[in-house]
Amino acid sequence: MQRKLVAIMVADFVGSTAAMETHEEEAVECVSACLRAVGDTVVRHDGRVFNTAGDAVLAEFISPVNALRAAMEARSSLAAIPDATPNHMRFGLHLADVLAVGDDLRGNGVNLAARLQSSAAAGEIEVSEALYQQVRRASPCAFEEIGERRFKGVADPIRVYRVGTNIDRHRFLSAPTREAPPASMRPNSVIVTPFVAFAASQDDQSFLTEGLTDDLTLELGRLKSLFVSSRSASVALSTRDPVEVGRALGVRYVVSGSVRKLGGLVRLNVSLSETAHGHLVWSDRIERPFEELLAVIDEVTARIAATVAGRIEQAELISARLKRPENMSAYEYYLLGLDHHRLIGVADRHIGEAMRWFERSMDADPSFGRPVAMHVCAWSNLPDFDLSAGERQVAHALDLDPTDPDSHRIMGAIKCMEGDFVASRHHHERAIELAPNDAYIAGRCAAFYTYANEAERALELLDRAEALDPFLPVWIVEERVASLYALGRHDELFAVARALPYQTRRTLIYRIAARMARGDTERARQLVAQVQALDPKLSAGYIRTQEFFRDRAVTEALVNTVHAAGLPLG
Numbered sequence: 001m002q003r004k005l006v007a008i009m010v011a012d013f014v015g016s017t018a019a020m021e022t023h024e025e026e027a028v029e030c031v032s033a034c035l036r037a038v039g040d041t042v043v044r045h046d047g048r049v050f051n052t053a054g055d056a057v058l059a060e061f062i063s064p065v066n067a068l069r070a071a072m073e074a075r076s077s078l079a080a081i082p083d084a085t086p087n088h089m090r091f092g093l094h095l096a097d098v099l100a101v102g103d104d105l106r107g108n109g110v111n112l113a114a115r116l117q118s119s120a121a122a123g124e125i126e127v128s129e130a131l132y133q134q135v136r137r138a139s140p141c142a143f144e145e146i147g148e149r150r151f152k153g154v155a156d157p158i159r160v161y162r163v164g165t166n167i168d169r170h171r172f173l174s175a176p177t178r179e180a181p182p183a184s185m186r187p188n189s190v191i192v193t194p195f196v197a198f199a200a201s202q203d204d205q206s207f208l209t210e211g212l213t214d215d216l217t218l219e220l221g222r223l224k225s226l227f228v229s230s231r232s233a234s235v236a237l238s239t240r241d242p243v244e245v246g247r248a249l250g251v252r253y254v255v256s257g258s259v260r261k262l263g264g265l266v267r268l269n270v271s272l273s274e275t276a277h278g279h280l281v282w283s284d285r286i287e288r289p290f291e292e293l294l295a296v297i298d299e300v301t302a303r304i305a306a307t308v309a310g311r312i313e314q315a316e317l318i319s320a321r322l323k324r325p326e327n328m329s330a331y332e333y334y335l336l337g338l339d340h341h342r343l344i345g346v347a348d349r350h351i352g353e354a355m356r357w358f359e360r361s362m363d364a365d366p367s368f369g370r371p372v373a374m375h376v377c378a379w380s381n382l383p384d385f386d387l388s389a390g391e392r393q394v395a396h397a398l399d400l401d402p403t404d405p406d407s408h409r410i411m412g413a414i415k416c417m418e419g420d421f422v423a424s425r426h427h428h429e430r431a432i433e434l435a436p437n438d439a440y441i442a443g444r445c446a447a448f449y450t451y452a453n454e455a456e457r458a459l460e461l462l463d464r465a466e467a468l469d470p471f472l473p474v475w476i477v478e479e480r481v482a483s484l485y486a487l488g489r490h491d492e493l494f495a496v497a498r499a500l501p502y503q504t505r506r507t508l509i510y511r512i513a514a515r516m517a518r519g520d521t522e523r524a525r526q527l528v529a530q531v532q533a534l535d536p537k538l539s540a541g542y543i544r545t546q547e548f549f550r551d552r553a554v555t556e557a558l559v560n561t562v563h564a565a566g567l568p569l570g
Contacts, residue, residue: 002100006060007067008113013055014122038074045070064134079529086533091125092117115151125163132161140502165535167345189251191229192217211335219301221437230439230469246275266290330365354378369400373407405435439469443476455486490514513561524565539570
């Protein structure tokens with residue numbers, strides 16, 4: 001017998017015995033169709049059904065994220081089966097080291113996944129903390145923490161999480177848009193792979209390594225003479241080998257490094273490698289007082305830029321430099337806030353945590369603009385968000401630092417929501433100008449042009465974003481769906497939507513509207529059932545809170561079309 005670490009999914013049909021007592025043949029047919037749908041979904045997500053028991057399917061996945069996506073998609077797919085609904089099945093997921101006995105898997109891990117499934121309510125997906133910890137940073141959904149439960153045959157209590165609705169906004173959940181590597185290396189191209197913390201400090205200083213990776217990427221990306229692949233592209237790759245990274249992304253150079261903070265000192269190891277043969281171009285080990293960390297970033301930026309792109313004028317480096325905090329504690333608090341901000345949507349508590357850390361950063365250094373704007377970005381996820389107050393706060397952030405691209409992006413979004421498309425255009429264009437190599441900003445700014453009836457320009461920006469980053473977040477790639485809908489290019493819309501790793505509410509809404517425009521009412525109604533499986537409380541009125549077309553009649557037509565397909569008006 002061999003052992004292996006896998007994600008286990010157990011899916012069980014609910015209430016089959018009672019159904020068979022009254023309509024035996026119909027019930028058997030419905031159960032079989034549901035189990036086939038689950039099995040097909042498992043295969044699509046690179047899983048394997050290793051056993052069946054009664055009306056249950058037991059499957060294994062190498063990837064916990066794929067296991068979660070498969071469960072969500074399988075539940076949603078039941079809506080398209082006659083006489084079935086998503087409430088006809090329940091799911092349990094667990095990550096465990098199990099025994100392989102032939103083609104079967106056995107052990108406590110399999111038993112626990114089955115216990116999780118049996119304790120879940122009809123239509124629910126419940127996961128163990130072991131699996132939750134693996135998927136939370138790449139989760140397509142929110143989670144509700146249920147608390148600890150005791151299960152028969154399991155000695156220790158297990159913390160359980162219930163899968164909630166899909167997340168509309170998640171920065172690092174990627175949707176690969178390139179199947180083959182680029183044909184050639186781009187000139188003056190570089191990527192900063194995620195810095196790592198030394199093993200002794202990995203748990204409590206990952207926020208610092210992520211922050212340094214972000215800042216170095218942003219600093220280099222503001223230099224127009226460089227082509228800088230985005231951070232999410234480097235995160236999505238499983239390799240750190242320079243040759244493989246270069247082949248996958250078409251970049252000539254890879255920056256890598258590690259960091260460790262020891263009291264008042266910070267130790268930074270950084271290296272630059274070329275990707276043709278993987279040779280080291282240069283490396284350095286820097287130990288400085290923590291207060292001088294950002295000055296070190298400036299030095300590293302200048303050295304990388306000079307090596308990759310040749311001689312770069314000092315004026316260009318200075319103009320690209322972000323406004324620095326005067327207090328390094330403020331910088332640390334900002335990075336902690338950013339760490340929670342990336343998990344907003346996965347669990348509601350991260351909204352408050354992000355806001356609190358941003359507030360501490362603002363208190364520690366009132367002249368530091370970035371936490372002021374990001375505080376608004378976090379606040380906008382709460383029901384009590386005040387658009388006018390948010391606008392005033394972002395305006396203050398821009399007063400503190402007029403060169404911060406994210407502040408301009410956030411102000412552009414606020415102005416778009418208010419219907420001031422002149423001001424919104426200014427801020428979106430300024431954000432793109434300040435961060436010409438930022439795939440995230442290019443992709444987010446594309447939404448403005450869709451709403452401004454310039455969908456072709458939106459597609460150009462999305463093309464640029466995909467060139468910078470073939471692993472864009474899902475909620476940027478889905479912007480192409482909205483742009484194609486605005487242009488009436490429905491076949492392309494369907495192809496883009498189908499290629500996404502999971503279906504968001506927004507993608508499904510545009511698919512419903514496109515199907516209605518094509519006269520395919522039956523398929524549109526099936527998609528309505530699918531989106532309601534993702535979010536039973538969703539209404540067509542949700543569209544008014546998400547889609548801000550300059551011509552409000554376009555938004556209302558979208559609302560009415562989706563409502564005609566069967567989604568409640570709300």
